[in-house]
Structures are given as C-alpha cells and as structure tokens.
Amino acid sequence: MIELTGWKPLGISVDWAAIKGELGVPLPADYMALCEVFGGGVFSDSVYFLGRDEGVLFDFLTQWRVSLSVDQDSQYGDVSAVDPYAIHAPGGKGLVEWGSTEWADEYCWLIDAERPGDYPVLARSHDGGPWHRYDISTSEFLYRILADADFQPFGIAQYDLGTTFKPGSGGRPFDGRPL
Template sequence: MIELTGWEPLGISVDWAAIERELGVPLPADYKELYEAFGGGVFSDSVYFLGRDEGVSFDFMAQWRVSVDQDSKLKDVSAVDPYAVYAPGGKGLVEWGSTEWADEYCWLIDAERPGDYPVLARAHDLGGWHRYDMSTSEFLYRVLADAEFQPFGIAQYNLGTRFEPGSGDPADSQPR
C-alpha cells in the first residue's frame, strides 16, 4: 500500500495492548501496520480507512464504540444484518473502512477464533455481504488497483491511488 500510494509512513506509536484489551481480541497484524503507517483518512478520494484521527471521522475505536452502542439499542435488529456488530467476547462485524458510495468493509471477528479475520464487504446498491478470505491490505490493494475486483474495485474510474490523511477536526464529519 505504501508503494502503491507513494505515501511516507507516519510511524504512529500505538498502545495495541490497550486497544486489543478493550476489543477482547487481537487485531490483524497487517491492519496494525496500515494504521501505524497511514493513520485514518481517504484513499483515492473515495475509500475511507479507519485508523487514528485527532477528530472522530476516521478514528477506528471511536467508530467501533458508536457502532456497538447503536447496535445494542436496535434490540432484535442489526445495522449489519444478518450479523451483529462485534462486542467483546462475541462474534460479529467490526468496520475498518467504507466508501463515499456507502459500501462497507468489515472483519468478521469471533472471540473464540482469534487470528481468523475474513473481510466482509457490502455494496450499498447491491445489498448482501461478500466474504473475502484475504488480508485487510490485500483487500484494500485490490479495491484501489484491480479494476476486475468487482463489485468493489475502483481502478476503472481512474481516481488514482493517493492517500489524504483525516481532517483532525472533530466538527468536520466529512473528509477534506
């Protein structure tokens, strides 16, 4: 991803033990590398990556906490139906990315199977979840660079592969 985007890694220092303690599971190693290198922001003006952001727009943990709270209020219905939002000790989805077209990119996490992180993706206009047994970075790379990676590949739109870090402004809910 660094080579694809020409990005200079940020080298963000992260207390992974605290984050993983709150989640109740370890996160994928390649996601941690992406997080430390990029923080949170937008690839190709279209693909939102949750990492760390001084605001809340691209903050992975802030977004997860909001999702858990919202899903718990829905009772018998879930915003990620037929799944649930992952809560510590359980099984469910954790969103790590999305697009301006409301596509969603998540991991299916099962606390009883740490280390198994299939990517589940849902295209807003198609509905239904697609499962990909690949790493976060491979999925993201294919979205950005593989025009044949449908329905999620965006390379055919010639949007480039640049990365723009998050705004850092908590009042700004949209990327700049």
C-alpha cells in the same frame, strides 16, 4: 500500499494492547501496520480508512464504540444494521468496520473471540445487498479495491481516480477548515 500511493510512512505510535483489551481480541497485524503508516483518512478521494486518528471521523475505535452502542440499543429491537450479523462485542462474534466508501460500501472484519487470528473481510455494496466474504488480508483487500479494475463489485480502479491518500487527522476536512 506505500508504493501504490507514494505515501511517506507516518510512524504513528498506537497502544495496541489497550485496544486489544477493549475489543477482547487482537487486530490483524497488517491492519495495525497500515494504521501506523497511514493513520486514518481517504484513499483515492473515495475509500475511507478507519485508523487511529486524533479526531473522531477516521478513528476506528470511536466508530466501533458508536456502532456497538447503536447495535445494542433495545429501542431498535433485534434489528442490526449489519444483519444477519451483529456488531462485535467483547467475548463474542460480530463485525468491526475498518473502511467504507463515499458510495456507502462497507468493509468489515468478522471477528470471533473464539477464533483469534481469523479475520475474514466482509464487504457489502451501497445497495444493501448481501455480504461478500474474502479470506484475504486487510491490506490485500484494500490494494485490490484501489488497483484491480476486475475486483468487482468493489474495485474502483476502472474509474481512474488515482491512488492517493489524504490523512484525516483531527477530524477536519481536507482543506484544513474546521467542520
């Protein structure tokens, strides 16, 4: 990903033990490396990557907490935004979102506390269709989205958007103006 984007690693320090404690499971090693290199932000002006970010917009943990809160809110009944799954709760099995697109495609891991180390990527396109399962790493999935025009329905390489990265630090828009 570094070579693909021409990005200079940020070397972000993240307290992964605290995150593991809150989630109840460790995160994929390649995802943690991506976070330390990129932080949170946007690839190719359209693929949103949730990392650890001082703002809330691209902060993985903040987004997970909000999703879990909504998913567990009894006022919505038994309906889940990630049906037929649920949002991962500590000690359970469910989805944790790590990315999306400007078109509302969703990229998640299916995390099972009883199977730590197993992180299939589940992706769903903006039309709310079925979830697609990929037994590949987060970084390979992200690479294929950006560089493989034949990676359908999620590949964006055919749109010739380039392979750039813009950090989302502080939750500010990319032109630096406050929200």
